[in-house]
Each structure stands twice: as structure tokens, then as C-alpha cells.
Amino acid sequence: MELNSRQQQILLAIINEYIDTAEPVGSRTIARKYRLGVSPATIRNEMADLEEMGFIEQPHTSAGRIPSERGYRYYVDYLMQKYKLSPEEEDLIRQEYTSKVRDIGLLLQRTGQLLSQLTQCAAVVQSPKIEAGSYKHIQLIEMGAGRALLMLVLDNGMIQHRLIDIPATITAGDLATISSVLNAKLSGHTVETIKFTLIKEIYLELTRHRHVLDLILEVLRSSLVPGAEDKIYLGGLFNILNQPEFHNIEKVKTLLSLLEQESLLANLLAQISKPGVNVRIGGEISCQAIQDCSMVIATYGVGGQPAGSLGVLGPIRMDYAKVISIVDYLTENLSIALERIFKGGGSRI
Amino acid sequence: MELNSRQQQILLAIINEYIDTAEPVGSRTIARKYRLGVSPATIRNEMADLEEMGFIEQPHTSAGRIPSERGYRYYVDYLMQKYKLSPEEEDLIRQEYTSKVRDIGLLLQRTGQLLSQLTQCAAVVQSPKIEAGSYKHIQLIEMGAGRALLMLVLDNGMIQHRLIDIPATITAGDLATISSVLNAKLSGHTVETIKFTLIKEIYLELTRHRHVLDLILEVLRSSLVPGAEDKIYLGGLFNILNQPEFHNIEKVKTLLSLLEQESLLANLLAQISKPGVNVRIGGEISCQAIQDCSMVIATYGVGGQPAGSLGVLGPIRMDYAKVISIVDYLTENLSIALERIFKGGGSRI
DNA sequence: GTTTAGCACTCAAAGAAGTCGAGTGCTAAC
DNA sequence: GTTAGCACTCGACTTCTTTGAGTGCTAAAC
Numbered sequence: 083m084e085l086n087s088r089q090q091q092i093l094l095a096i097i098n099e100y101i102d103t104a105e106p107v108g109s110r111t112i113a114r115k116y117r118l119g120v121s122p123a124t125i126r127n128e129m130a131d132l133e134e135m136g137f138i139e140q141p142h143t144s145a146g147r148i149p150s151e152r153g154y155r156y157y158v159d160y161l162m163q164k165y166k167l168s169p170e171e172e173d174l175i176r177q178e179y180t181s182k183v184r185d186i187g188l189l190l191q192r193t194g195q196l197l198s199q200l201t202q203c204a205a206v207v208q209s210p211k212i213e214a215g216s217y218k219h220i221q222l223i224e225m226g227a228g229r230a231l232l233m234l235v236l237d238n239g240m241i242q243h244r245l246i247d248i249p250a251t252i253t254a255g256d257l258a259t260i261s262s263v264l265n266a267k268l269s270g271h272t273v274e275t276i277k278f279t280l281i282k283e284i285y286l287e288l289t290r291h292r293h294v295l296d297l298i299l300e301v302l303r304s305s306l307v308p309g310a311e312d313k314i315y316l317g318g319l320f321n322i323l324n325q326p327e328f329h330n331i332e333k334v335k336t337l338l339s340l341l342e343q344e345s346l347l348a349n350l351l352a353q354i355s356k357p358g359v360n361v362r363i364g365g366e367i368s369c370q371a372i373q374d375c376s377m378v379i380a381t382y383g384v385g386g387q388p389a390g391s392l393g394v395l396g397p398i399r400m401d402y403a404k405v406i407s408i409v410d411y412l413t414e415n416l417s418i419a420l421e422r423i424f425k426g427g428g429s430r431i
Numbered sequence: 432m433e434l435n436s437r438q439q440q441i442l443l444a445i446i447n448e449y450i451d452t453a454e455p456v457g458s459r460t461i462a463r464k465y466r467l468g469v470s471p472a473t474i475r476n477e478m479a480d481l482e483e484m485g486f487i488e489q490p491h492t493s494a495g496r497i498p499s500e501r502g503y504r505y506y507v508d509y510l511m512q513k514y515k516l517s518p519e520e521e522d523l524i525r526q527e528y529t530s531k532v533r534d535i536g537l538l539l540q541r542t543g544q545l546l547s548q549l550t551q552c553a554a555v556v557q558s559p560k561i562e563a564g565s566y567k568h569i570q571l572i573e574m575g576a577g578r579a580l581l582m583l584v585l586d587n588g589m590i591q592h593r594l595i596d597i598p599a600t601i602t603a604g605d606l607a608t609i610s611s612v613l614n615a616k617l618s619g620h621t622v623e624t625i626k627f628t629l630i631k632e633i634y635l636e637l638t639r640h641r642h643v644l645d646l647i648l649e650v651l652r653s654s655l656v657p658g659a660e661d662k663i664y665l666g667g668l669f670n671i672l673n674q675p676e677f678h679n680i681e682k683v684k685t686l687l688s689l690l691e692q693e694s695l696l697a698n699l700l701a702q703i704s705k706p707g708v709n710v711r712i713g714g715e716i717s718c719q720a721i722q723d724c725s726m727v728i729a730t731y732g733v734g735g736q737p738a739g740s741l742g743v744l745g746p747i748r749m750d751y752a753k754v755i756s757i758v759d760y761l762t763e764n765l766s767i768a769l770e771r772i773f774k775g776g777g778s779r780i
Numbered sequence: 781g782t783t784t785a786g787c788a789c790t791c792a793a794a795g796a797a798g799t800c801g802a803g804t805g806c807t808a809a810c
Numbered sequence: 811g812t813t814a815g816c817a818c819t820c821g822a823c824t825t826c827t828t829t830g831a832g833t834g835c836t837a838a839a840c
Contacts, residue, residue: 182596183594184593184594185592185593185594186594195691218572218574219572219580221570223567223568223584225567225586225772225773226586226773227773229772229773231568231584231590233582233584233590235572235580235582237574237575239574241580241582241592243534243590244533244534245532245533245534245535245772247531318691319668319687319691320683320684320687320688320691323680323683323684323687324684328680329680331672331678331680334669334672334683335669335672335673338668338669338672339669342544342667342668342669423574423578423594424574424575424576424578
């Protein structure tokens with residue numbers, strides 16, 4: 083299924099034009115705007131061929147052509163030229179990532195807002211996966227009346243806390259003791275590498291508090307379930323309303339209600355099949371409800387390790403070149419920013 | 432500007448009907464459905480009077496009447512009958528608040544979702560104000576390479592953390608020392624009652640770490656700025672798309688973009704002028720952009736002290752009776768739930 | 781063989797005209 | 811004070827027409 087150079091030019095013209103105007107593109111428009119040196123009639127002939135091969139389609143007779151999903155895929159794989167961020171866009175991003183970071187959560191949230199603002203799509207940013215980090219600090223804080231706050235700080239910047247019930251007989255001093263033992267034993271270990279032997283040691287040192295330990299280990303274990311504890315930041319949802327395809331309320335409703343379901347989102351973000359920026363077009367997304375959308379996602383890392391994903395969800399007719407560049411650029415900047423925060427900070431306190 | 436009983440009945444009928452159907456209400460409909468014992472002609476006469484007094488208005492000649500903002504205000508103040516939650520609604524709420532709370536943030540977020548689901552409005556839930564709590568635990572955690580994590584746990588359940596830069600010469604041990612002094616001195620104090628003398632004492636004990644202390648106190652001080660550190664949870668935004676008035680994309684855009692600005696939201700939530708549930712109708716909201724919305728908000732408390740606000744934002748044509756009941760009920764339940772978590776947990780560790 | 785001018789044809793979108801009906805205000809009778 | 815009756819209004823909906831962008835096909839030109 084090879085396309086000759088003129089067909090490629092025409093397909094490219096149709097896609098560029100359609101991305102720009104959201105209107106079906108006719109042969110005259112192409113002849114006029116893209117100066118291919120041939121008449122509309124010739125272009126019509128080529129378009130008929132392109133349609134037969136499935137790269138473009140006609141909403142109805144007597145309308146221009148619009149790209150098919152296959153057309154977009156060809157475009158993304160072969161035709162698209164790299165988008166160079168404008169100085170304003172670069173500035174906006176640089177500004178965000180050179181300012182001081184007060185809190186990872188805030189950084190992720192701002193990343194989502196930027197992503198959405200720059201792409202006019204719905205942005206999704208996943209927090210670093212718990213599994214990927216190692217414990218930096220563990221602390222139990224008494225919260226009165228048989229409650230304690232279990233706080234976990236991971237070296238990838240994630241902070242988790244959870245209220246747990248404890249026997250009323252446990253004192254603040256006990257909690258401090260438990261905390262310090264846990265800290266000594268666990269810090270530096272990743273969530274996954276906590277060995278049975280280690281736990282045994284802890285039990286030995288804290289025989290008196292076996293019951294509380296059970297509770298804590300239960301929490302630690304549950305944070306292992308992938309996705310269970312990840313937070314997902316959404317950004318600038320209202321930006322998608324600027325896209326003509328979302329002037330249909332039903333579509334907006336579908337998309338928004340989906341975006342509120344964290345587990346579904348986590349699934350979507352897991353659809354990364356190759357390093358770098360991944361593009362899923364329409365039906366390529368394995369989620370029935372949003373097969374009339376496209377998704378551009380990538381994975382960011384901390385300390386060289388993949389930590390979480392981010393990306394955008396928008397209409398199939400999106401400016402892939404631009405969106406891909408922006409996702410790529412933001413991923414890199416986010417990784418660097420996280421890196422900078424924890425550079426040199428090995429896994430030992 | 433007194434209304435006689437029949438006028439009240441008619442106004443009530445118009446508002447109930449309009450809330451239900453979102454269509455202008457005609458005299459015949461009222462005569463048919465609300466059996467006031469008078470003919471449509473009589474109702475027409477009364478309606479003309481009500482219109483002259485400004486309680487209702489006509490979108491155009493030959494249309495029925497719709498309530499004016501003034502009409503809604505009168506309704507809310509005098510006519511409205513209390514809405515009794517359905518068993519299903521009560522169940523839904525009870526279920527949420529009797530289950531174990533793992534994390535205040537989650538509780539607030541779920542509250543927002545419930546609020547939105549039950550009212551079909553945009554829900555807004557503010558986290559407990561920092562100023563309202565007293566310190567329960569303060570901890571500095573070394574994060575490698577001149578960074579530390581300052582963590583503050585307040586007795587109203589709020590947890591704050593912030594990355595700060597520290598001199599590279601400070602060791603983990605130093606941080607532990609500072610933490611324990613801060614803890615000893617500050618715990619039990621509210622953010623506001625930290626006295627100068629107290630700070631002086633701390634400085635004396637930690638002369639060596641004066642520089643780090645400055646940084647920390649700066650953070651503590653900045654968390655005093657009202658609203659600066661409060662998080663705001665939004666819930667079920669897509670629910671408002673079910674309201675016919677939000678089928679106009681522009682309106683949705685206005686509302687959503689506003690909801691993404693935390694500072695504006697905090698301002699809105701501050702518009703509470705009396706205890707209990709507050710209702711702001713249309714132009715009564717002091718925010719230009721959403722004067723075609725209404726707002727129902729209330730303040731929840733922890734330990735008898737007001738801690739934060741929550742509420743909904745929806746079309747002026749909202750079911751005030753129902754929304755008010757739900758906001759009231761959720762406020763109370765949230766307060767009780769927070770109470771339960773921290774009951775008996777005075778301000779001392 | 782490829783390209784293009786010419787032309788008949790198609791069809792959604794926009795406009796114009798007409799109809800419908802819910803609702804009103806007014807008047808006169810009860 | 812209430813109500814039946816009636817003429818009137820006007821948005822919403824339907825139908826019909828027009829418009830124009832765009833196509834595919836054919837035959838001539840390159």
C-alpha cells in the first residue's frame with residue numbers, strides 16, 4: 083500500500099487543512115492553497131484513489147474529504163513534520179520548571195494545566211507509582227482515641243498517609259518506638275523488596291506490638307496493588323470545549339464522566355507500548371466509550387526509572403505534530419525537575 | 432410588598448413547576464395541576480400583579496411566566512417547604528459516612544462527589560482551614576542534596592508538606608533534633624497562637640540552626656495567609672451538563688474555567704453571612720462571571736470550630752428545597768465524621 | 781498515458797414562508 | 811371579584827426553495 087509522492091502531498095494537505103479548519107477539504111482548496119502545480123481535477127482523481135485505499139473519506143457525496151483513522155495513522159507515522167515550539171510556549175514551560183518546587187503534587191497539577199492549555203485537550207498526569215520508589219521515612223503519629231496516622235515518604239517524592247485504628251492502649255511513646263524500628267529496617271528498601279526475613283526481624287524487635295504491626299504491614303501491602311494508591315491529576319478540562327467536536331454535549335459528558343473514574347484512566351495511561359511518545363488514534367484506544375478520541379501519552383521518569391505517565395485526550399482531529407512535541411517536551415522537563423529535586427538523594431537517609 | 436395567600440400559592444406553583452420542567456409556566460397549567468379552585472383567567476390576573484411586583488417575568492409576550500431572582504428569593508425565604516431526603520438518598524450518604532475513613536482528603540473528595548451526584552450541581556468542598564487547627568506533629572525529613580521535606584500534621588486532620596532548601600551541611604541528625612524541639616514547643620499550639628516568646632525559646636535551643644529555622648518559620652507564617660494553602664475538591668462536574676441551562680457551551684466554559692481557579696473559589700466560599708446553609712441567587716453572588724448561577728453553601732466544623740466550607744454551584748433554576756437539605760445534611764455528616772476521627776484527641780499528643 | 785476544462789449532478793446548509801398552539805390581555809357578563 | 815369568550819402575539823416547528831461547494835465523468839489537450 084505505497085503512496086506516491088503526489089498522493090502523500092495531497093494527503094498531507096488534506097490533514098493539515100482539516101486539522102486547521104475542522105471542515106471537509108475540497109479539491110479546489112488544495113489546488114489554491116497548496117500549489118502542487120496540478121489542477122483540481124487531477125487532485126480529484128488522486129483523492130478518489132486515496133479514498134479507495136482508505137486514507138480519507140467523504141462525510142457525504144458532494145462534500146470534501148476528511149482523513150480516516152488510517153489516514154491519521156499514516157500521517158503520524160510517515161508524513162508529519164516535527165513541530166517546533168514557539169518561543170512563547172517554550173518560555174511558558176521553562177518558567178514553570180525553573181521556579182522552586184514546593185510540593186510534588188503541585189508540580190504535577192501545574193504540569194497538567196500546562197499540558198491542557200498548550201494542547202487544548204484534556205490533560206491527565208499520573209503521580210509517580212508507589213511501587214517504583216523506596217521508603218525514605220516511615221512515621222506513626224498518634225491522632226487521639228485509638229487512631230494513628232501512618233505516613234510514608236518515598237524517595238521519588240510521593241507522600242502517602244493513611245489513618246489506621248490502633249488499640250487504645252498504645253501510647254505515643256509506643257508509636258515512636260515502632261516508627262523508629264520500621265524506619266531503621268525499611269528505609270532504603272523499595273516497596274517490592276521488603277523481604278519476609280526483614281518482616282520477621284521487625285516482628286522480633288516489636289513483639290509487644292504485633293497487632294499494630296499487622297495493620298501497618300497490611301497498609302504497606304495494599305499500596306503494592308498497582309494503581310490502587312496513585313493519584314491522577316486532571317488539567318484544564320474546560321479547554322476541550324474549544325474544540326468544535328465537543329460542542330456536542332453528549333460527547334463532553336462521556337469524556338468527563340470517564341475522566342472522573344481514576345481506575346479507567348489508569349488503564350488508559352497503561353496503554354504505552356513503546357518508549358517515548360505513544361499515539362493512539364480512535365479505535366486504537368482500547369476503551370469503547372472514547373473511540374472517537376485520540377490519546378497522546380508518554381512516561382516520565384525519576385532517577386532513570388519510569389515513574390508515571392502523562393498525556394492528553396482530545397478529538398481525533400488534533401494537531402498531532404504539536405501535541406506530540408508538547409507531550410514530549412513536558413515529559414522531559416518534568417523528569418528533569420523531579421530528578422533535580424532528588425538528585426544525589428540515594429535511597430539511604 | 433406583601434403577597435396575599437393566593438398570590439403566594441400561585442408563585443409557589445410557578446416556581447415548583449418551573450424547577451421541574453424548565454419551561455415557562457402558563458395559567459392553564461397551574462389551574463389544571465394545582466387545583467386552586469379558580470379559573471385560568473383569575474390566575475392570569477394574579478400573574479399580571481406578580482409580574483408588576485417583580486416576582487415573575489415573561490421571556491416574551493405570549494409565553495408563560497418564569498420566576499425572577501426576586502421570586503426565587505421570596506420562595507427561599509418564605510414559601511419553600513422542607514425537603515425530606517428519600518430513603519435511597521439517606522442510605523447513600525449514611526453508607527459513605529459510616530465506612531472507615533482512610534484519609535481526610537478522600538473523605539472530602541467523596542463528599543464532593545456525593546454532593547454533586549445528589550444535587551446535579553457542581554460541588555465544591557474546601558479542606559479544613561489551616562488556621563483553625565493546632566499542630567500535632569512537625570517533622571523534617573532529609574530528601575538528599577540540600578532538600579528537606581517539612582511536614583505538618585494538624586489536629587483537624589490536615590496534613591501539609593513542603594519541600595524546602597537547606598544548607599548542605601545540615602545532617603539528618605540535625606533535622607531530627609530540630610524536629611523534636613519544634614514538636615515539643617509547638618505541638619498543641621494553633622497556627623495563630625504561636626507567640627513571639629515561643630519562637631525565641633526555639634531559637635535559643637537551636638542557635639546553631641538559625642538559618643533553617645528561618646526557613647521553617649517562613650513556611651509556617653505563609654500557611655497563615657487565609658486560603659493560601661487550602662485545597663479545594665471539585666466533584667462530579669459533568670453532572671451539571673444534565674441541566675438544560677448548561678446545554679449552552681459558553682456557559683459551561685465560563686463555569687468550568689472559574690472552578691479551576693482556586694483563589695476565586697475560595698472567595699466564593701467565603702460569602703457566608705449567617706450560620707447554617709446560605710443561599711445566593713444570581714446577582715447576589717459577588718462574582719460577575721456567574722451571575723446566572725446560584726450557590727448554596729454552608730460551613731462544616733471540627734470540634735465545634737468552623738473548619739471549612741462546602742457547597743454547590745448550579746443554575747438559578749435549581750431545586751432549592753432539595754439542595755439546601757442535602758447541603759445541610761452532608762455538612763452535618765461531614766462534621767460528625769471529622770469529629771469522630773478526632774474525638775477525645777485534644778490538642779496535646 | 782496523464783492532465784485538465786467542462787458540465788451535469790448531489791446534497792447539506794441556509795433562508796423563506798407558512799402553520800400551529802400555548803399563552804396572553806381585555807371585555808363583558810355573571 | 812370571578813370567569814367565559816375572543817382576538818391577538820409570537821416562538822417553535824415544518825415544509826419548500828434556493829444556494830453553492832464539491833463531486834464524478836467525459837472528451838479534448840498535452
